[in-house]
Amino acid sequence: MITFTDIAKTFPGADDPAVQNFNATVEQGEFFVLIGPSGCGKTTTLKMINRLIEPSTGTIRIQDKDIREWDRHELRWNVGYVLQQIALFPTMTIAENIAVVPEMRRWKKNEIKERVDELLQMVGLDPDTYRNRKPSELSGGQQQRIGVIRALAADPDIILMDEPFSALDPLSREQLQEDIRALQQNIQKTIVFVTHDMDEALALGDRICLMKDGDIVQIGTPRELKNEPANDFVRDFIGDRRDEWDTPVRSVMSGRDSQYIASVHDMPEMPLYPAPLYIFDQNDTFLGRRDGDSIASQKTVISPDHVLYDALKTFNDTDAEALPVLEEGRLVGALSYKDVMQFLQKAKLASAGGDTET
Amino acid sequence: MNLLENTYQLFTDEQGQFWTLVWEHVNMSLISLLCASFIAVPVGVLLTRRRSIAEPIIGIAAVLQTIPSLALLGFMILILNQIGTVPAVVALTAYALLPILRNTYTGIAGVDPALVEAATGMGMNSFRRLRKIELPMAMPVIMAGIRTSMVLIVGTATLAALISAGGLGDFIMTGIDRADNAYILLGAIPAALLALFFDLVLRITERTSQGKALAPVAVVLGVALLVVITPALASTQQEELVIGGKEGAEPEILANMYSLLIEENTDLETSVEAGLGSTSIAFNALESDDIDIYPEFTGTVTANLYDQGVPSGSTREEVYEEARGLLAEDGLAYLEPMEYNNTYALALREEEADNLGIETISDLEPHTDELVPGFTFEFADRQTDGYPAIVDTYGFEFDEVETLDAGLRSNALQEGQIDLIDAYSTDAYIIEYGLTVLEDDENVFPPYQGAPLLKQETLDDNPGLEEALNRLGGQITNEEMQEMNYEVDYEGADHREVARDYLEENNLLGSN
Numbered sequence: 012m013i014t015f016t017d018i019a020k021t022f023p024g025a026d027d028p029a030v031q032n033f034n035a036t037v038e039q040g041e042f043f044v045l046i047g048p049s050g051c052g053k054t055t056t057l058k059m060i061n062r063l064i065e066p067s068t069g070t071i072r073i074q075d076k077d078i079r080e081w082d083r084h085e086l087r088w089n090v091g092y093v094l095q096q097i098a099l100f101p102t103m104t105i106a107e108n109i110a111v112v113p114e115m116r117r118w119k120k121n122e123i124k125e126r127v128d129e130l131l132q133m134v135g136l137d138p139d140t141y142r143n144r145k146p147s148e149l150s151g152g153q154q155q156r157i158g159v160i161r162a163l164a165a166d167p168d169i170i171l172m173d174e175p176f177s178a179l180d181p182l183s184r185e186q187l188q189e190d191i192r193a194l195q196q197n198i199q200k201t202i203v204f205v206t207h208d209m210d211e212a213l214a215l216g217d218r219i220c221l222m223k224d225g226d227i228v229q230i231g232t233p234r235e236l237k238n239e240p241a242n243d244f245v246r247d248f249i250g251d252r253r254d255e256w257d258t259p260v261r262s263v264m265s266g267r268d269s270q271y272i273a274s275v276h277d278m279p280e281m282p283l284y285p286a287p288l289y290i291f292d293q294n295d296t297f298l299g300r301r302d303g304d305s306i307a308s309q310k311t312v313i314s315p316d317h318v319l320y321d322a323l324k325t326f327n328d329t330d331a332e333a334l335p336v337l338e339e340g341r342l343v344g345a346l347s348y349k350d351v352m353q354f355l356q357k358a359k360l361a362s363a364g365g366d367t368e369t
Numbered sequence: 370m371n372l373l374e375n376t377y378q379l380f381t382d383e384q385g386q387f388w389t390l391v392w393e394h395v396n397m398s399l400i401s402l403l404c405a406s407f408i409a410v411p412v413g414v415l416l417t418r419r420r421s422i423a424e425p426i427i428g429i430a431a432v433l434q435t436i437p438s439l440a441l442l443g444f445m446i447l448i449l450n451q452i453g454t455v456p457a458v459v460a461l462t463a464y465a466l467l468p469i470l471r472n473t474y475t476g477i478a479g480v481d482p483a484l485v486e487a488a489t490g491m492g493m494n495s496f497r498r499l500r501k502i503e504l505p506m507a508m509p510v511i512m513a514g515i516r517t518s519m520v521l522i523v524g525t526a527t528l529a530a531l532i533s534a535g536g537l538g539d540f541i542m543t544g545i546d547r548a549d550n551a552y553i554l555l556g557a558i559p560a561a562l563l564a565l566f567f568d569l570v571l572r573i574t575e576r577t578s579q580g581k582a583l584a585p586v587a588v589v590l591g592v593a594l595l596v597v598i599t600p601a602l603a604s605t606q607q608e609e610l611v612i613g614g615k616e617g618a619e620p621e622i623l624a625n626m627y628s629l630l631i632e633e634n635t636d637l638e639t640s641v642e643a644g645l646g647s648t649s650i651a652f653n654a655l656e657s658d659d660i661d662i663y664p665e666f667t668g669t670v671t672a673n674l675y676d677q678g679v680p681s682g683s684t685r686e687e688v689y690e691e692a693r694g695l696l697a698e699d700g701l702a703y704l705e706p707m708e709y710n711n712t713y714a715l716a717l718r719e720e721e722a723d724n725l726g727i728e729t730i731s732d733l734e735p736h737t738d739e740l741v742p743g744f745t746f747e748f749a750d751r752q753t754d755g756y757p758a759i760v761d762t763y764g765f766e767f768d769e770v771e772t773l774d775a776g777l778r779s780n781a782l783q784e785g786q787i788d789l790i791d792a793y794s795t796d797a798y799i800i801e802y803g804l805t806v807l808e809d810d811e812n813v814f815p816p817y818q819g820a821p822l823l824k825q826e827t828l829d830d831n832p833g834l835e836e837a838l839n840r841l842g843g844q845i846t847n848e849e850m851q852e853m854n855y856e857v858d859y860e861g862a863d864h865r866e867v868a869r870d871y872l873e874e875n876n877l878l879g880s881n
Contacts, residue, residue: 063486087489
């Protein structure tokens with residue numbers, strides 16, 4: 012969707028480039044977060060997409076077309092823009108603010124009006140109440156909601172958001188983060204989102220691009236950044252975020268004494284319930300799942316090194332209430348919903364009981 | 370307080386002229402404000418797009434503002450080579466540029482950069498951004514600038530009377546000239562009310578059109594255009610001789626005499642354009658054909674216009690011939706002079722003259738430390754026949770010399786702040802204030818005889834003109850002139866009526 016090739020930007024009078032060697036591709040419908048400490052070049056990178064800043068070298072393509080081939084204004088009509096300062100136009104009403112881009116695109120009056128109402132409803136603001144108000148009559152959270160739908164108004168393919176929630180109080184911020192996540196699931200826009208708040212990045216981003224001093228340090232999914240940080244900077248920047256869901260299955264599962272496990276030798280004596288029952292032979296080799304009097308093959312297994320988060324995804328693919336844990340073909344234990352539940356309960360109590368425990 | 374009653378009385382008496390002057394004032398002010406806005410707002414906007422040149426350009430406007438308004442008016446006459454409304458409007462416009470320019474620039478430059486970035490980032494081009502965001506945001510500041518300029522213009526326009534542009538300044542100048550506070554108030558109060566009224570109108574238009582960039586401008590524009598166009602349609606004249614005259618009763622009486630004589634004895638139409646602020650303004654007006662004729666003094670021609678002193682003791686005839694010769698070289702005709710000699714004189718308060726036993730200028734010498742003269746700027750500066758000449762010839766100097774406007778001196782004289790003034794022999798207030806004219810025993814002051822000054826071509830193009838004007842040759846004595854001045858200045862008589870009465874009494878009007 013958006014491809015950066017060898018982008019670099021050095022501002023006039025500056026010694027060091029603000030951005031350099033920037034190569035990345037933002038996929039269609041992706042929520043792509045640019046994050047890093049102040050001065051890392053994240054906002055500069057964002058503003059190069061709608062040509063508020065022109066790169067010194069390199070090219071940016073949108074759907075394989077160099078953005079310099081677009082008329083600058085038309086390009087901007089197709090790229091929504093949400094600012095940190097919200098920047099609703101104070102002399103215009105809410106409806107006029109939302110209608111700015113549709114008007115420039117010469118939509119018909121009634122089309123614009125319908126669109127305005129639709130968008131206001133989408134973010135939970137009653138059109139009849141808010142349409143003719145001035146921005147100053149709205150709370151900060153409401154204003155930025157208008158800021159977001161103003162960017163959406165002409166149905167652009169791409170939306171740029173420059174720290175859109177950082178000026179808001181924590182409550183509004185959380186609410187808007189939830190809204191934007193829901194919105195993204197509905198509208199499936201490509202969103203490039205700048206923030207300095209790692210929680211926000213982890214919560215919202217499909218992928219996160221961590222920058223430092225104009226360079227990309229790491230691009231990856233939130234889990235990749237958390238679990239496979241490229242270097243100490245990434246680790247430090249993310250901080251200690253290894254939550255319960257990152258615990259390896261090994262520490263959560265029940266061992267060989269699990270009620271879901273039996274040796275092939277013991278199988279005939281085992282009660283019919285609980286099910287499933289996973290069977291191993293005298294060499295501990297995993298044989299499969301009891302199926303009446305015989306053994307059925309079991310494809311869905313998990314590794315003790317999987318983290319809980321991934322293990323649960325595997326659970327979602329089956330109806331089983333427990334899954335076998337295999338290490339090099341040998342059955343080492345079983346993980347059941349009950350195990351997970353008990354583990355989480357313990358973790359919760361531990362963290363509530365005091366930090367010294369963990 | 371009798372003054373307000375007098376002013377009201379004057380208002381009822383002068384209704385006709387009052388409304389004409391108000392109209393002129395409004396007209397002149399609105400054109401100037403309009404011109405200033407049309408120049409300063411676009412330039413201000415342009416400067417926000419080229420910030421590097423903003424400070425120098427605003428600096429130029431600031432320099433215009435620092436020029437004293439009267440100087441700017443005088444300057445415009447020289448540049449444009451004409452008097453009246455045009456140079457007044459140009460000067461007022463120049464004067465009003467700075468507040469509008471600066472406020473436009475500051476207003477637009479002060480728009481939150483985030484809003485500008487939002488507008489740009491959403492794909493507005495520069496003009497749309499200006500129209501939709503920046504102008505509406507900056508409008509209160511721009512309007513404040515326009516309002517400041519408007520007050521400036523309405524106030525300064527009172528000075529335009531000095532270059533014959535009319536307006537309420539006419540009353541004020543008359544008041545200063547006659548030391549009549551009622552006239553001053555009749556000009557000053559309506560001028561202040563006009564400023565308040567316009568301010569109110571602008572504020573209301575601004576408030577009712579909030580957020581819409583062009584609406585207030587459009588309203589002001591519409592009204593102002595209306596005001597500007599109406600007189601333009603009305604004034605389709607100019608096929609007539611314009612007779613000028615300097616500030617004061619005497620020149621205006623004379624101008625009216627010329628007018629009456631010309632209209633009675635030729636087929637020509639005339640109009641009178643009196644109240645020109647100074648000799649150079651009047652002379653420039655003649656040169657640039659804004660006026661066709663005006664009465665000028667022989668001594669003024671030689672000393673002021675040509676900077677040539679005449680030898681002490683020159684006779685009237687010698688001075689007149691000298692002046693005529695100088696003027697003829699420049700294609701100007703100088704017709705027969707009148708009888709009276711309105712020369713400079715030094716006049717002392719009668720009681721002091723009696724107490725100190727002063728009769729001649731020479732008698733002043735022992736008292737230079739105790740007597741304070743109050744001279745006009747012109748007299749204090751005239752090398753050949755002013756105060757410097759007195760210093761040269763009589764060989765003494767006053768310890769302290771006040772310089773102030775002629776019309777303002779009478780009060781200072783009455784209250785004893787000054788004792789001695791330069792006067793004209795025909796001035797009415799010599800009678801009114803009981804002054805003693807000191808004898809010029811060393812003949813420093815050259816003769817000052819009034820005579821019609823006009824271009825030779827005007828004379829050639831209008832047969833009968835010369836004969837009509839020469840009817841005044843050798844007429845009007847010092848006493849007669851003093852009397853006529855007194856009637857106008859202190860008895861409120863109309864200039865034209867006084868002129869007509871004199872001409873009729875002396876059988877100068879009818880074709881005999």
